[in-house]
Amino acid sequence: MKILESLYPIYSLHPSGFKTLNLLQHLEEANVILFLLDIENGKIIEEEVNSFSGFKAHTFDENIENKITSSQRNLIIVKDRQELSYVKEILSTLTFFKIKQGEDLNLSYVLDLLSEKNFERTNIVENPGEFAVRGGILDIYLHGGSEPLRLEFSGNKVLSIRIFDPETQRSVKPLSEVTLFGIKGKSKSDTNFKVIEEIEGNSPFHVLHNFNYLGNLELLRSEIDRLKKEGYKVYFFSFGENKEKFFEELLKCQILRGKIYNGFIFPVEKIAVFTETELRGIKHRRWIRREHYGEKIEDYTDLKVGDYLVHLDFGIGRFAGLERIEIENIKYDTIRIEYKDGVVNIPVHNFSKVEKYIGEEGEKIEISALASPRWQVKRAKALLETYKFAMELLKIHSYRKKERGFIYKPVPELEYKLYAEFPYEETEGQIRVMEEIFEDMESPKIMDRLVAGEVGFGKTEIALRTAFRAAVNSFQTILLVPTTLLALQHYTNFTKRLANYPVKVAMLSRLTHPKEKDEILKGLAEGKIDIVIGTHALLRSDISFFNLGLLIIDEEHRFGVEDKELIRQKFPMVDTLRLTATPIPRTLYMSLGKIYDLSILDTPPPGREAVETYVGKFDREIVKQAIQFEIERDGKVFFVNNRISGIKEIVKMLEEMFPDLRIGYAHGRMPKNVLEDIYINFYLGAYDILVSTPIIEAGVDFPEANTIIINNAHTFGLADLHQLRGRVGRGIKKGYAYFLTPSEISEEAKKRLSIIEKYSELGSGFKIAMKDLELRGAGEILGKKQHGFVRTIGLEMFFRLLEQAILELEGQKFAEKDIKVKTEAYIPYNYIENESIRLSFYKKLADAKTEEQLQKLREELLDRFGPIPPEVEELFYVQRIKILAASKESVKGVVIGPSELIFETDEGTKKFKRGLDIEFLRKWA
Structure with a gap:
């Protein structure tokens, strides 16, 4: 082990991983400790060293002993003597635990080691430091940036070692052996570290x-x-x-x-x-590399007892859990749903008729009565409206395909230069959405695309690249925004990014001087301005354009119905890109994806830190410390109060605490222009603290404001709390959110605040806690009329009916038939122990409509849980027969027994012995 303390030869002008690495190559020892006083420089060196092969660098943290590997040379970066002593002590007795495919190994021994190393046992492994056991399958997520591992055992033999993807939970790469971690004090160290206190002399090379x-x-x-x-x-x-x-x-x-x-x-x-x-010519923002982006929520693994479900035949009820029942000596797994006047047990093979009920937050949900015809009436009306809506969509889609628009060709030399100057790493979502937009722009069809992405996911860069493509093709672009402040921010960003290109950008808003406004109008008419950014002023009838090709509408949901109608009338043939921060449910995207141009921007920026969230009772000292901390790091503070009446008292309290700070306040009863001016002044740095009601400008970045204090947080809905927190932590500084409440609050409020505290990661709004916004998002796309009956039957059920209506209108028949199962078809407890994961697989299986989908599910089960037991094989067989029956009009129902199949058809009853090939049955039917 070498300890580097004489570091001047390494640093020169900048901390350099390359210089460090070259110095390390001249040392004989396999492992080195690097002693740095500035840990930020240490993080830069860590990332740079890890960009080359030969050494694996780690900055010190509490899991350092779990990160050190014997597979390559290690560089351990410490910042003080205490960390140095700790590392030396660990390494003096460290041996490495290796596992090879095919070797004999007791699984219990591995589990004991994981517990000893403070790994947490979970149902699904998604984050470093977790492990899960499912029969002979062991999943482990090691620390230190390693990929998660899946080990499959048969008895005491290691059958296979695989890397798996924590998002999909599927294996992606086989390994022959793996080193898990160092074990302290198990035996004499085999790490062969030599400790040297310093290196004499200078570096033997010059950079x-x-x-x-x-x-x-x-x-x-x-x-x-x-x-x-x-x-x-x-x-x-x-x-x-x-x-x-x-x-x-x-x-x-x-x-x-x-x-x-x-x-x-x-x-x-x-x-x-x-x-x-x-x-x-500017310093690249170094993202703090995080190891995960938040807690992943699968479709049905978050379903809890007491949640609302909607059944196509019976209506809205409460989920009462999975229940295994026995009828005529045959075991069945069922979904138990409680209704107003009874309970229904739905067999898992009919789970496709059940969806989660998603309504608006705080609405009173009416549970259906089994004996009442009200649900049947509601369902019939919803079905009719769904078919009408599907027909409208298909009609619009057909019209768009016929009309011809502009073609915008790529200009690689200019566009590649623009992309190269983007100071961040593009997310997968941004790349995918840009490909979808450019495919529209390069085709003759008129583009009308909606891009939905949570705040901070990179919609502005998408708008800029789209407008740039239009400009280099000699077309003008309008970027329409709802507020003056948003116009100002977009104008600032666009002019900065496009300063070195032959693209002229202008802004039209109430801030524009009359003389300048006249020049802009003239420039638009003569084609001297390529991109104009502005508010409703751009909808004036006297504005003319030389060659308008593209309309971009940001925060579209904030424009009124009249504005939208005016936009449609004024620009009927231009290509349109609409941007919204309202989450669009993935199920709606799947339902409409083929006929409606929707793009979902769902990938968080790489490594942005989560907003640190504090939930607690109101305390003046907490408020004081929070503000003091932010001001000391040259930041600014939002203070949000739920009511206008308390604003002045809060301002007075803060003025007493901080007499030297500049404090402004704002609320919704102020004239619009006055309110906008306050936000513009805060944006430009005129205030240190802004006290307001929850009207903080959506869509605008306040880069210096990275602390938000929300008073009486218990009075806000989940979606509002999530959006308020999203106002901070959007840049390189870590954000802090304080949700403060009185001593006594309701259980429902406690539940909301608990969720907001738990799901603090960027992007969690797309995973949970945003169902209220999802319903708003559906209404935004579908319109108010559809929004009404969506509430009646629930969001998920509406999507299912809509998808079915579209398929039928396109001539694809898929009508579920009555299926009776008289054989044991379920997932045994010892195969998938966790009920919520079992439930998720039942839903996936029941919703499968093709042999390909069934095969993918089979592969997933084999990969994640091991060999498939007979009862689960029977489930697959039942679903195959169900798919077959649904695609054949002549089949009215099926009875599946242990040895025979009975088909009820138009011609009568047909019986077949089990074991006949599915292809034979398909041809017969």
Whole structure:
């Protein structure tokens, strides 16, 4: 073990992982401790070292002993003597626990080790430090950036070792062996560390740092050409895999992916490295790399006893759990649903008729009565409206396909340069959505696409790239926004990003001077302005355009019905991109995806830190400390109160606490212009604290405001709490949210606050806690009329009926038939122990409509739970027969017994022995 303390030769102008790595290569020992006083520099060195092979770098934390591996050399970065002593003590007695495929190993021994290492046993492994056991399957998620592992045992033999994806829970890659972690004190250390206190002398090599090219692409290209002629190997490090093709096209040198923050020239080895930092002339924002993005919620694993379900035949009831019953010596798993006047047990093979009921938060839900015909009347009306709506959608879709719009061709040279200058790594969601938009723009059809993505997921960059594509094709773009402040922010962002391009951007709002306004109107008419950003002022009848091609509407749901109608009349043939932060339910996306242009932006930015959330009783000292902390780091504070009446008292309290701070206040009864001016002043830095009712400008980034205090938080709905928290922590600084309440609050309020505290990760609004917003999102797309009957039958049931209506109108028949099962078809407790996961698989199986879907489910069960037992095989058989019967009009019902099948058809009853091939039955039917 070597300990590096004389670090000047490594640093030079910047902390450099490359210089550190080269210094390490001159050392004989396998492992090194690097002692740094500035841990932020340590994190940069960690990421840069890990971009190269040879060493695995780790900054010190409480799980350091679980991160060290014997498979490669380790660099451990510590910041003080205490951490140094702790690491030395651990490593003096560390041995590594390896597992090989095919070896004999007692599973119980591994489980004991995991418990000893403080791993948490869970039902589903999604985060580092967790493990799960399902029969002979062991899932482990190690610390230190490793991928999660799945070990399959048969008795005491290791059958296989696989890496799996924590999102899908599916295996992705086999391994022959794996090192789990170091075990302290189990035996004499085999790590062979040698401890040396310092390195004498300077580094045996010299590294030069690169010049900042300040976005001058030609100058950088010239330097690369010069170095190549001098015999240098030239590399360019890209921060994200999605940018590699852009840089390859622009720079004509070898592109590598890695977290290298500062380029360098290494004359000894004739190596030159450039990074995005030099190209753009600004420091790339270093994301704090997180190991997960929040708690993943599967469709039915979050269903709890007491939640509302809706059955197609019986209506809305309460879920009372899974219940195994026995009839005529045959075991069945059933979904137990409680109604106003009775209980119904639904066999799991009929689970497809059941959906979760999603209504608006706080609404009083009427439970159906089995003896009453009211549900049948509601259902009939909803079915009729659903068919009408499906016909409207198909009609609009057909019209759009016939009409011809503009074609916007790619301009790679300019577009790649623009993408390369984006100071973040694009998310998978952004790349996917841009591909969908560009596919629309490159086709002759008129684009009308809605992009839905939670706050902070990157919609602004999507709008900018779309407008840029239009501009380089000589078409003008309108970016329509609901408020002056949002117009100002978009204008600032667009002008900054497009400063080096032949694209003219202008803003029209009440802030625009009359003389400047006249010049802008003239520029639009003459084609001298390419992109105009503004509010309702852009809908004036006297504005004319030279060659308008694209309309982008941001926060579309905030425009009134009259505004939307005016937009449709004024711009009937232009391509339209609509942006909303209201979550659009995935099930609606799946139902309408083929006929409605929806894009879901559901990938969080990589590594952005979650907002730290505190829930507790109101305390002046907590308020004081929270504000003081934010002000000391040069930040600003939101203070939200639920009522206008308490605003002035809060302002007075804060003025007494902080007499030197600038405090502003705002509420909804102020004139619109006055209110906007207050927010603009806060945005521009005129206030340190803004006290307001919950009307904080949606869609706008307040980069300096990273603490929000919400008073009387118990009075807010879940969706509102989530959105208020989303106002902070959207930049490089960590955000803090304080939800303060009186001493006594209702159980329902406690439940809401508990959920908001638990699901604090970015993106959790798409996973849970946002059902109220999902219903708003459905209403936004479907319209008020549809929104009404969606509430009647529930969101999920509406989507199912809509999907079925669309399929039938397109000529695809799939009508579920009456199926009676007289054989044991269920998931045994010892195969899937956890009830919620069992429930999830029952739902997936019952909803399967094709052989391909069944095969994927079979593969998932084999992968996650091991060999499939006979009772589960019987479930698959039942579903195959169910799919067959649904696709055949002549079949009215089926009875599935242990040895025979009975089909009720138009011609009468047909009996078959079990074991006949499904293809034979399909041909017969």
